Amino acid sequence: MEIQSVGEAFVRPRQVLTDRTALSSVRRWTQAVSEADGVCVLHLAEGVDPCELTAELREQGLRASPNHVFRGQPLFFGGPASRPFPTPPIGGRTHRSRSDVVVGLLDTGVSKHPWWSGSEWYARLGPQEADAMEGEQAGHGTFIAGLLTRRAPGVSLRVERVLDADGVTDEATVVRALHRMRERPPHVLNLSFGGHTFDDRPPPLLSDALGALGATSTRTVTVACAGNTASDRPFWPAALPFVVGVAAVDASQQCRAPYSGYGTWVDACARGDWLTSSYLDVGEFGGYAAWSGTSFATALVSGAIADAARDEPARPWIDRLLDSEETPQIQDLGVLFPASL
Structure with a gap:
């Protein structure tokens, strides 16, 4: 995948995302258009800057964005927790009855594992949803699936592979996957990836796609990681106002993990250090x-929401929790979700 750096953001070179309303306005800059699942990817002529064209289209009131590159957010720097470490077998929690709650997992896929052997949701997966076996983030989706199913026993996962073996994806891939989910929207959606945008503004096509899921009959609750950036720069999609952005706290569950993103745009936090x-x-x-990493703190929050959704709709439950003055909070990290694994 070709990647172009724009400040601390990354985009696909010579690609702009838009909807059909902008096609006539960009014809003279475009070599080809690929349209699928609710989004058009414009492949630009040589020398056309996708960020400059995006700014021009937005001035005309059109929905446009460079094709931003996003990455999964396990920790890859800063100490002994910077990669996965093998551990002895871990006992799962006592199984509860099957839940009707569905958690959408857009990630690297999910590999075979004893914890979900024989489950209906895993039996439905095809080769395209299998986890990567080699690469910097191979196993990322499988690790998250375990956190979700232990925190919310009995839930079903709806898995779609959008990250490659190195944990890399782009905005077009994510938007298309979200569009396909609209027919059968999950109750909770876990997005343990993200990135900065070239202008620190919300990417409109991604925002539209997530907003559409939140407006469905199930009112999907999207939970996304705040990133391992150690900064307060908005990290997308976590910084969207209708997404539950999740930061990581350290093992004490009292202080921000040094690598975690933070800021007024963060809604919740959970332990991100040395999870198994x-x-x-x-x-x-x-x-x-x-x-x-914040990837895994996010899964703990998604799992807590999914577990609560056994008894009441997910959206009212999380809205009430985030708005309550009695809920424990940490400044710039939001509501604390204690780890219970």
Whole structure:
């Protein structure tokens, strides 16, 4: 995947996302258009800057964005927790009765594991939803799936692979996956990836797609990671006002993990350090690992929402929790979700 750096943001070179309303306005700058699942990707002529064209289209009132590159957010720097470590087998929680709650998981896919052996949701997965076995973020989706199913026993996962083996995706891929989810929207949607935008403004096509899911009959609650940026610069999609943005706290569950994003746009936080979960059965790993990052704090919050949704709709429950003055909060990190694994 070709990547162009724009400040601290990354975009696909010579690509702009838009909807059909802008096609006539961009014809002279466009070599080709690929349209699928609710989004048009404009492939620009040589020398056309996607950020400059985006700004021009927005001045005309059109919905446009460079094709931003997003990445999964496990921790890859800053100490001994910077990669997954093998652990002995971990006992799962006592199984509860099957829940009707569905959690959407857009990630690297999910690998076979004893924790969901025989489950209906895993039996429905095809080869295209299998987790990557090699790459910097191979096992990322499997690790998150374990956190979700332990925190919310009995839930079903709806898995779609949008991240490659190195944890990289782009905005067009994500928007198209979200569009396909509208027919059967999940109750909770976990997005443990993200990135900055070239102008620090919300990406409109991604915002539209997530907003449409939140407006469905199930009123999907989207939960996204605040990023391992150690800064207060908005990280998308977590910084969208209708998305639950999640930061990471350290093992004490009292202080921000040094790598975590933070700021007024963050809604919630959970432990992100040295969590243990399911992993690939490969090499020195026997299907279990310890890992750190806002990716995994996000899964704990998604799981808590999904577990509560067994008894009441997810959206009213999380809105009430986030708005309550009695809920424990940490400045610039939002409401604290205590780890209960």
